[in-house]
Amino acid sequence: xxxxxxxxxxxxxxxxxxxxxxxxxxxxxxxxxxxxxxxxxxxxxxxxxxxxxxxxxxxxxxxxxxxxxxxxxxxxxxxxxxxxxxxxxxxxxxxxxxxxxx
Numbered sequence: 088x089x090x091x092x093x094x095x096x097x098x099x100x101x102x103x104x105x106x107x108x109x110x111x112x113x114x115x116x117x118x119x120x121x122x123x124x125x126x127x128x129x130x131x132x133x134x135x136x137x138x139x140x141x142x143x144x145x146x147x148x149x150x151x152x153x154x155x156x157x158x159x160x161x162x163x164x165x166x167x168x169x170x171x172x173x174x175x176x177x178x179x180x181x182x183x184x185x186x187x188x189x
Contacts, residue, residue, distance in 0.1 A: 101164055114152045121145045153187055 125141050161180070168176035
């Protein structure tokens with residue numbers, strides 16, 4: 088997302104280094120490839136247990152993506168907002184963690 092565009096859902100943006108952006112996009116590209124692989128398995132009537140194994144691998148990859156992004160969010164956005172006296176970011180973080188832990 089370009090620096091000047093705002094997120095439609097909350098009006099906030101996060102500036103990321105090019106390295107961090109590339110790393111996150113690389114993870115998402117791998118996940119996308121795994122999902123396409125599962126679709127191909129279904130199209131070829133692969134054995135259920137094999138598909139479930141691949142689905143579990145996708146879940147693990149998404150969890151790893153979330154952990155990396157969450158750590159960056161806490162170190163960057165949350166820490167900055169707390170330093171600026173914006174304590175409401177704590178409630179936002181708690182709500183985010185609750186969504187991730189469903």
